Every structure is written in C-alpha cells, then in structure tokens.
Amino acid sequence: MKALDELTFDNRFARLGDAFSTHVLPEPLDEPRLVVASKAAMALLDLDPAVAETSVFAELFGGHKLWAEAEPRAMVYSGHQFGGYTPQLGDGRGLLLGEVYNEAGEHWDLHLKGAGMTPYSRMGDGRAVLRSSIREFLASEALHALGIPTSRALCVIGSSTPVWREKQERGAMVLRLAHSHIRFGHFEYFYYTKKPEQQAELAEHVLNLHYPECREQPEPYLAMFREIVERNAEMIAKWQAYGFCHGVMNTDNMSILGITFDFGPFAFLDDFDAHFICNHSDHEGRYSFSNQVPIGQWNLSALAQALTPFISVDALKEALGLYLPLYQAHYLDLMRRRLGLTTAEEDDQTLVEGLLKLMQNSGVDYTLFFRRLGDESATLAVAQLRDDFVDMAGFDAWAERYKARVARDGDYTQEQRRERMHAVNPLYILRNYLAQNAIAAAEAGDYSEIRRLHEVLSKPFEEQAGMEQYAQRPPDWGKHLEISCSS
Numbered sequence: 001m002k003a004l005d006e007l008t009f010d011n012r013f014a015r016l017g018d019a020f021s022t023h024v025l026p027e028p029l030d031e032p033r034l035v036v037a038s039k040a041a042m043a044l045l046d047l048d049p050a051v052a053e054t055s056v057f058a059e060l061f062g063g064h065k066l067w068a069e070a071e072p073r074a075m076v077y078s079g080h081q082f083g084g085y086t087p088q089l090g091d092g093r094g095l096l097l098g099e100v101y102n103e104a105g106e107h108w109d110l111h112l113k114g115a116g117m118t119p120y121s122r123m124g125d126g127r128a129v130l131r132s133s134i135r136e137f138l139a140s141e142a143l144h145a146l147g148i149p150t151s152r153a154l155c156v157i158g159s160s161t162p163v164w165r166e167k168q169e170r171g172a173m174v175l176r177l178a179h180s181h182i183r184f185g186h187f188e189y190f191y192y193t194k195k196p197e198q199q200a201e202l203a204e205h206v207l208n209l210h211y212p213e214c215r216e217q218p219e220p221y222l223a224m225f226r227e228i229v230e231r232n233a234e235m236i237a238k239w240q241a242y243g244f245c246h247g248v249m250n251t252d253n254m255s256i257l258g259i260t261f262d263f264g265p266f267a268f269l270d271d272f273d274a275h276f277i278c279n280h281s282d283h284e285g286r287y288s289f290s291n292q293v294p295i296g297q298w299n300l301s302a303l304a305q306a307l308t309p310f311i312s313v314d315a316l317k318e319a320l321g322l323y324l325p326l327y328q329a330h331y332l333d334l335m336r337r338r339l340g341l342t343t344a345e346e347d348d349q350t351l352v353e354g355l356l357k358l359m360q361n362s363g364v365d366y367t368l369f370f371r372r373l374g375d376e377s378a379t380l381a382v383a384q385l386r387d388d389f390v391d392m393a394g395f396d397a398w399a400e401r402y403k404a405r406v407a408r409d410g411d412y413t414q415e416q417r418r419e420r421m422h423a424v425n426p427l428y429i430l431r432n433y434l435a436q437n438a439i440a441a442a443e444a445g446d447y448s449e450i451r452r453l454h455e456v457l458s459k460p461f462e463e464q465a466g467m468e469q470y471a472q473r474p475p476d477w478g479k480h481l482e483i484s485c486s487s
Contacts, residue, residue: 032062231258433478
C-alpha cells in the first residue's frame with residue numbers, strides 16, 4: 001500500500017493544452033476535516049486506508065496542499081440542459097487535479113468538486129456544500145456496490161467555510177474518481193464552436209485511451225460510438241431495474257464512458273412510481289423515472305450530431321437504432337434475475353410489466369418487494385405480499401402466472417432460490433431519508449452516522465446484524481423530501 005506522496009501522476013488530459021482546459025488552483029477550505037472516506041475507493045489508488053486519518057489527507061483534499069506532479073485544470077465543455085443548448089459550461093466548481101495510475105496500470109482522474117471559482121463558474125461561487133457532497137459520496141459508492149457503472153468517491157472533506165445557498169451552510173469538497181471525466185458536452189462544445197482540429201484531437205484522445213480495441217475495427221470512430229451506445233443502454237437498464245433516478249440527465253452530465261456521473265437531486269424509488277420526479281426543479285418532468293430511457297436515446301442523438309464530422313449520418317442512425325433493443329435485453333435479463341428466473345420465455349416482458357402496473361399507485365415498496373419475494377417459496381412469498389396491493393384480484397391473477405412460470409423455470413430448492421435472489425435483490429439502498437439523517441448529524445459535527453451508513457451500503461445484498469433500521473420502509477416525511485439542483 002502507498003502513502004500519499006507515493007502516487008504516480010500521468011496527466012494525459014492536461015497535455016491536450018489550453019484549448020481543452022484552464023489551469024486553476026484550488027481555493028482552500030477553512031479548517032478542513034475528514035468527514036468520511038471510502039477504503040474501497042482508496043484501494044483503487046493503492047492507498048493505505050490509514051492515511052485518511054492524517055492531517056495531510058484533509059489538507060490535500062481540502063485545497064491547502066498539492067502534489068508537485070499535479071496539474072489542476074478546469075475542463076471546458078457545453079451541453080443540452082433540459083433540452084436547450086448552452087454554448088459554454090465547463091467545470092464551474094470542480095478541478096481535475098491530475099491523473100494517477102495504480103500498480104495494475106489503471107489511470108484514475110482525481111477530480112475535486114467544490115474547489116472554488118474557475119473561468120466557467122458563471123456567476124457561481126465555485127463551492128459545494130456539505131449536504132450535496134455527502135449525497136454524492138454515498139450515491140457513488142452505493143451504486144458501485146449494486147453493480148451499476150458509476151464514478152467513485154474517495155472522500156468528503158468538511159470545513160468551517162460559510163457558503164450561502166437558500167441559507168448559510170458549510171463548504172465541503174468531495175474527491176471523485178473516474179477513468180475519465182470527458183462528457184458528451186465536450187464533443188458538443190468543439191462541434192458547435194466549429195473547431196474541427198480540437199474536436200479531432202479530442203476524438204483521438206478518447207479513442208486511444210478509452211476505446212483502444214476499436215482501433216482494430218474498419219471504422220474506429222463508429223465502433224467507439226456503438227460501444228458508447230451499448231454502455232449507456234446497459235447503465236440505464238440497471239438504473240431502471242434498481243429504481244434509480246438521476247434527476248439531471250443533461251448532456252453535460254453524461255459520461256463518454258457510460259458511467260453514472262454528476263450526482264445532484266438523485267433518488268431511489270421508495271414506493272414504485274413510474275412517473276416519479278426526483279428533481280424539485282424539473283417542473284415538466286423531463287427527467288422523470290420513466291423518461292430516463294428515451295432521454296438516454298435523446299442524449300446519444302445529441303452526441304451523434306457532434307460526431308457527424310467523423311461518422312456518416314446513416315451509420316450513426318444505424319448505431320442509435322441499437323439502443324432500445326440493447327436496453328430492453330439488459331433490462332429484461334436483470335428483471336428475470338430479480339424475479340428468481342434462470343431461463344427466458346417470450347412472455348417474460350408481459351410478466352414484468354404486469355407486476356409494475358399493479359405496483360403503481362399501490363404504495364408497494366419497490367426494493368423490499370423483490371427482497372421479500374425471495375425470502376420464501378414462490379407460493380408462500382406471493383401470499384405474504386398480497387396485502388400490499390390495492391388490486392388484490394389483479395395481484396392474485398399475476399401471482400398464479402408467476403408461480404407457474406417459476407415451476408417451469410427449473411427444479412431447485414428454496415435455499416438455492418433464496419441465495420440466488422438475495423444476490424441480486426438488495427436489502428439496503430440509499431433512501432433519501434437515510435441520507436438526510438446522515439447529513440443532519442454531520443452538519444451538527446457528528447460523522448458517525450454517515451460512516452455507518454456508508455459501511456451498510458457497501459454490502460447491500462448481505463443482511464447485517466444490528467442494522468435493521470436501514471432496511472425499513474421510510475417514514476412518511478421521508479417520502480416527501482424535496483431535492484433540487486442547489487448545492
């Protein structure tokens with residue numbers, strides 16, 4: 001394991017030059033202190049977890065110190081925000097400190113969010129507050145534990161720095177890790193500003209560093225775009241299967257690697273509601289839960305437009321046509337597994353859709369339903385879950401179809417069924433009220449709750465002794481928390 005001063009930097013994005021980013025130093029936080037750190041994320045950098053408790057750790061990720069080899073840069077990009085194009089966005093409060101490679105040869109961006117003003121802050125103060133930093137940290141690590149592609153979070157550093165939002169709060173920084181922080185909006189920026197040389201340089205950078213296998217194809221750029229389409233189809237299928245709502249699927253929040261990125265007013269479903277809107281600012285419901293699938297395609301179309309200098313329109317359209325079939329295949333495979341099925345039948349899509357239709361407006365807890373479905377045999381489980389549904393007759397009819405489907409699936413013991421289903425159906429998810437409880441304690445100076453919650457969420461499929469309170473349905477107030485883009 002490494003100490004902090006033993007990290008090896010290779011700042012590949014910074015070498016692209018000033019057309020792609022601007023050199024900016026972090027603005028230090030007052031009295032930086034560790035709020036929480038992820039041992040699993042630290043391991044990606046081969047860091048000894050003990051260094052998180054040192055003062056230099058808080059100073060480095062609180063903006064007070066910097067490695068000599070680091071080259072902090074604010075990236076420039078644009079994007080479609082709620083459907084409208086914004087010509088220039090960029091890292092308004094984040095900095096790419098540099099790229100570190102580990103002993104396995106993997107490169108990881110160190111991206112510090114809340115690091116102060118940059119040329120792209122657009123009248124903002126460049127800061128992040130403690131509550132949003134905690135939410136991003138928890139979401140990044142929780143999604144990873146669920147098997148959903150995501151950026152990672154190494155730590156949250158708190159401070160006494162005052163920051164004004166709707167009220168005075170405390171500033172914080174979260175250190176994010178990803179193999180790249182390049183977004184769809186990077187390609188849009190150079191396309192719409194008519195800078196073909198820089199756009200070609202960016203495309204080569206992404207192709208060579210992140211999709212090198214596509215070099216072997218007759219049309220490398222087209223192969224890369226197809227891979228981006230497939231990765232996004234799979235990621236969004238996992239969002240939908242596990243009830244995750246991103247909240248702000250602007251093209252500047254979409255990763256070129258197909259990972260969950262830039263957490264804001266996200267939420268996991270409590271009661272199943274296909275029309276759920278997690279972002280209090282999304283008045284039209286553009287980014288509602290059910291809209292995430294078509295918006296994913298819309299965003300890929302925006303990226304395709306920016307790639308027309310490299311790929312023919314017909315080829316781009318053909319690649320985009322893969323999105324929905326790929327999504328449906330990934331989603332149905334996940335939902336079969338969540339239902340405990342190991343084989344495929346033509347009517348499985350109807351079985352899944354019928355269940356979700358019954359769940360709608362019945363107040364059925366989405367996560368706990370699937371977990372409880374695996375606790376017992378199919379016959380006993382559906383009998384115990386029946387009272388959760390408003391349309392009991394409708395559920396009874398669905399239950400008969402489900403039991404018959406399970407019987408056709410294969411001959412296995414209930415212990416095998418439980419083990420298989422519990423391996424894909426979490427007991428613990430990041431519910432908004434759990435995050436809020438951790439935030440409230442942290443804002444009062446108590447970091448024990450966020451650390452405990454982080455540990456619980458790192459093993460979402462395993463029943464953990466003494467942690468029953470994290471597997472409960474939320475109280476009524478916890479279902480009605482308003483989360484906005486303000487951070």
